[in-house]
Amino acid sequence: MSRRVVMVSGPNLNLLGERAPEIYGTATLAMHEATVRDILEPAGIDVVHVQSNEESVLIETIHAARGTAEALIVNLGALTHSSWALRDALDIFGGFVVEVHLSNPAAREPFRHLSTIASVVDGSIAGFGGFGYELAAYSVLRHVS
Ligand code: DQA
Numbered sequence: 001m002s003r004r005v006v007m008v009s010g011p012n013l014n015l016l017g018e019r020a021p022e023i024y025g026t027a028t029l030a031m032h033e034a035t036v037r038d039i040l041e042p043a044g045i046d047v048v049h050v051q052s053n054e055e056s057v058l059i060e061t062i063h064a065a066r067g068t069a070e071a072l073i074v075n076l077g078a079l080t081h082s083s084w085a086l087r088d089a090l091d092i093f094g095g096f097v098v099e100v101h102l103s104n105p106a107a108r109e110p111f112r113h114l115s116t117i118a119s120v121v122d123g124s125i126a127g128f129g130g131f132g133y134e135l136a137a138y139s140v141l142r143h144v145s
Contacts, residue, residue: 009051010077039137062089071096087116101126
């Protein structure tokens with residue numbers, strides 16, 4: 001298996017930076033990707049990042065990571081609260097999975113309290129804004145080293 005980590009970003013995260021900055025901050029998704037790259041690439045770990053607003057693309061991305069990536073860093077956006085298909089895809093992946101949320105969904109609207117993926121991730125980081133991506137990258141580094 002190659003030393004590769006796939007960062008998977010769900011719907012509406014392409015609008016980070018302009019979308020509700022009071023909740024999600026002013027950093028763009030490209031900046032969060034750079035944070036992850038800056039931590040993992042010096043350790044010889046490739047980072048592949050896929051953002052999509054389509055559930056099927058996210059599922060295919062996770063399938064393609066099977067046997068080719070050691071870990072996933074996922075923020076599935078609102079699909080976290082509704083997608084049983086993504087839950088199954090992560091379960092099938094079988095490798096190390098870290099879930100990141102910029103905000104803390106548990107402290108927000110009731111519909112965000114349900115996570116379909118909570119039982120199939122190794123750990124979740126929520127509520128620390130962009131620092132969550134840094135924490136996720138370090139947890140992956142610890143796992144693969
Ligand atoms: C989010 C939280 C989700 O509830 C929301 O739908 C998002 C972003 C976060 O990073 O805080 O799109 O995943």
